[in-house]
Amino acid sequence: MRVKITKRLVERDLPKDVSTETWIWDSEVLAFGIRLRPGRRPTYAMRWKDDSFRGGNGRDRKMTIGPVEQIELVDARAIAKQRFGELAAGDDPAEKQRERKRSGVTVADLIKEVAETMEAKGRAPRYVKDFKQQMRDHVVPTIGTRFVRDVTATDIDRILAKLARRPALHNHVRAGLSSVFTAALRGRFRPDNPVMGSTKAEARHRERLLTDTEIDDLLKALDANPGQNADAMRLLWMTGSRPQELFAMRWTDVDLEAGVWTKPALTVKQRRTHRVTLQAAAVALLRRMREEAGEKSKSVFVFPSDGRHRHSEAGHLTTIKKFAAKVFKAAGLRDVRPYDLRKAFASRLVASGADLRTVMSLTGHTQVAVLLKHYAHVMDGKQKEVLEKVFGR
Known part of the structure; x- marks a missing residue:
């Protein structure tokens, strides 16, 4: 049977019991399908003839990709495409798989390869940096020297259990591990992904919003620390x-006459060029900074690095955490981060009744669901006002 294998088919429509080995062939990738056997778990697999690419009818060959409940369909199909290409080129992917298993590769080695691949594909430097740090701090000490083929789901659960009280970090490390073991699948270091089946932590979204009085106190503290x-x-x-987008701002990105800031795709989280209109106060501040920098300034960045920090090779400011902590304390603010200034900006737009498309164009959000997830509690405050306006007398 040849059909387009879908997520629904895998999760709901596979036969529960078969009396003999049965294959469901994918209509998109030749030689790829789901293998069903009596008393065994369904698996993604490949099947071909030894000399099928030379017009012959040679020995029947089979190769397992992995259990359907442990590998995402998109990953299994990608692996099959890669191996099909090797077959067409005259290679033997099954033999390569056996060679990989014999030679072995450590988790630390594979993490390094994945990071290099991320950099080669143009992932944001901050993303790659965070991935390396998370793997170095939370994965390598536990399983870094282990062969990739020997890591179990229990090992993954042990790593994630230590991060149970830090849900955001838990999910970042889990995602990083998934990338590593997806690469292991593609590289034929193992037939499954031990991260599949682990549970994402329920992230607790911060609902801390700065009041108008707190903003005023903060601005006064900034005046005292110019x-x-x-x-x-x-x-x-x-x-x-977002802080990292602002820190990377270049003077060529800003049109002070039009009051527009064009963020290059390389600096934006969604990797898309983002044009945003600046309010008059922001334009005035940038004009003042441009005048203070003067024509002698050699830096292309609005916030150039002073050269004293370890990340000064970026050429621009990369963090203000220490300064922000000092200013927040001076303003009498607790449990506040620089990122909360972005939330303060967006929450006021949402509370003003501005349509969501306008809010998203100003903040750079690309999904309504994400915006609502973070600011639903702000919109709740508009419910009574809307009800009275529509139904009240």
Whole structure:
């Protein structure tokens, strides 16, 4: 039977019991399908003849990709395409798989390869940096020296259990591990992904929103501590930008006459060019900074690095955490981060009744669901007002 294998078919429509070996062939990738056997778990697998690419009718060959409940369909299909290409080129993917198993590769080695692949594909430097740090701190000490083929689901659960009280980090590490073992599948280091089946932590979204009084206190504290870092915090509040996007701002990205900031795709989280209109106060602040920098400034960045920090090779500011902590304390604010200035900006747009498309165009959100997830509690405050306006007398 040849059909387009779908997620629904895999999860709901596979035969529960078969009396003999049965194959469901995929209509998109030749030689790829789901193998069903009596008393065994369904598996993604490949089947071909030894000399089928030379017009012959040679020995029947089979190769398992992995159990359907442990491998995502898109990953299994990608692996099959790669191996089908090897068959067409005259290679033997089954023999390569056996060679990989014999030689072995450690988790630490594979993490390094995955990071290099991320960099080669143009992933954001901050993303790659965070991946390396998370793997170095939470994965390598536990299973770094283990062969990839020997890692079990229990090993993965043990790593994630240590992060149970830090749901955001738990999910980031889990995603990183999944990338590593998906690469192991593609590289034929093992037939399954031990991360599949592990549970994502339920992230607790921060609902801390700065009040108007707190913003006023913060601005006064910034006035008392002038400089580049203070200007960066002011612009975080005025633009609602993500900190890393703001820090990488270049003078050529800003049209002060039109009041428009064009964020290059390389610096934006969604990897898309983002044009955003600046409010008058932000334009005035940037004009003042441009004048202070003067024509002698050699940096292309609005917030150039001072060269004293370990990340100064980026050429621009990369963090203001220490300065922000000092200013927040001076303003009497607790449990606040620089990122909360973005949330303060967006929450006021949402509470003003601005349509979601406008809010998304200003903040750079690309999915309504994500915006609502973070600001639903702000919109709740508009319910009574809307009900009274529509139904009240």
